[in-house]
Amino acid sequence: MAAAAPVTTFATAGGATLSPDHYVDVAYEEKLRLWDEVKADPRFPDYLYGCYECGICVAACPSAKFYNFSPRKIAQAAAREDVELIFEQMNDDVWNCSQCFSCNRCPRQNSPGGLITILREVAVNNGLASSKAALEGYTRIVYKIMTTGTQVSPDMLQADAFPDWGPGVMEVSDNLELWRKALPPETLHTTSMSWQVDDKTLTELYLIWHYTGVMDLIAEVDEGLHMIILDVMEETLEEAGFEI
Ligand code: SF4
Ligand code: SF4
Structure with a gap:
């Protein structure tokens, strides 16, 4: 019996594992539309000027x-x-990129x-x-950022939530108390928020996310x-006199 063909998989920065058969193929016309x-996109002309294929990126x-x-393959595919x-x-x-922009040192001025x-x-x-x-x-x-307007708190750095972060996250989660004390702002020591965002700022953030279509993007990705998030937003906006 012939051996099964190996399936190449990779772990994303979010810990998900994808494989080439993970996505559904579509008609060429749909690929062309994408x-x-x-x-x-108005940024596109600034990000691609051709590619020397030098591999510096x-x-x-x-x-x-x-x-x-x-990143060279990304630039090449786009250039061709x-x-x-x-x-x-x-x-x-594209889900393997950590968006650090170290590749911006491209001699052709590309930004893969x-x-x-x-x-x-x-x-x-x-x-x-x-x-x-x-x-x-x-x-x-x-959820944390969009409902509170703040970033990740130390409590969220749990190894099971970030398997892709390797041994570093294990060390953090094993020493959470120490990390909290090491972080300077007082509020970072709490379990729920990195810092308190006032209601006016939060209202503005919610309105920006609503009117710029960010909420529609979230709905596309994860309806639940x-x-x-909408529940939390609507309550705050209602109190501030806004209806969305
Ligand atoms: S550094 Fe620039 S020119 Fe060189 S391979 Fe990467 S994208 Fe192409
Ligand atoms: S942004 Fe960073 S991770 Fe992404 S392709 Fe460029 S150098 Fe690589």
């Missing part, structure tokens, strides 16, 4: 050291307008990390299944999360 959406890229991932490969990357490679930002946004905007899978690991963080 690519046109990427190119129509790969040498600078931390994700390339740990994953089967190359390889619609099939770009669709594949949108469902796979910037291209990836656009590719990710188009993937999310169009509800690609791979974007949902990649963002699953961030649900708690998205969207409902929970």
Whole structure:
């Protein structure tokens, strides 16, 4: 009996595991439509000027050291307008980027990390299944930031929530009390918030997220999360005299 073909998988920064068969293939016309959406982004002309294929971005890229991932391939696919490969990357490679922008040292003035930002946004905007899978690991963080206006508190750094962070997160979660004391702002020592955001700022944030379509993006990615965040938002906005 012939051995089964190996399936290549990779862990995303959010801890999800994807494989090439994880996403659904679509007609070429749909791939072309997605690519046109990427190119129509006003940032696109600043992020791609062609590619020397020199590999400097790969040498600078931390994700390339740990994953089967190359910013050079992202830039090349975009420069060649390889619609099939770009669709594949949108469902796979782009979720391996840590958005550090070390690749901006490109001698051709490209920004592969910037291209990836656009590719990710188009993937999310169009509800690609791979974007949902990649963002699953961030649900708690998205909820925390969008309801409180604050970032991750030390309590959230649990190894089971961030398996992809390796031994570093184990060390943090084993020594949470120590870390809380080491963090300077008083409120970082609490279990719920990094710092208190006043009601006026929170109201403004909620309105921005509502009117700029961020909430629609959340609904595309995770309907349950969207409902929970909307509940919290509506209550605060109602108290402030806004109805959305
Ligand atoms: S994107 Fe820039 S750094 Fe990367 S291979 Fe192309 S020219 Fe070189
Ligand atoms: S932004 Fe992404 S592609 Fe660029 S160096 Fe960082 S991880 Fe690599």
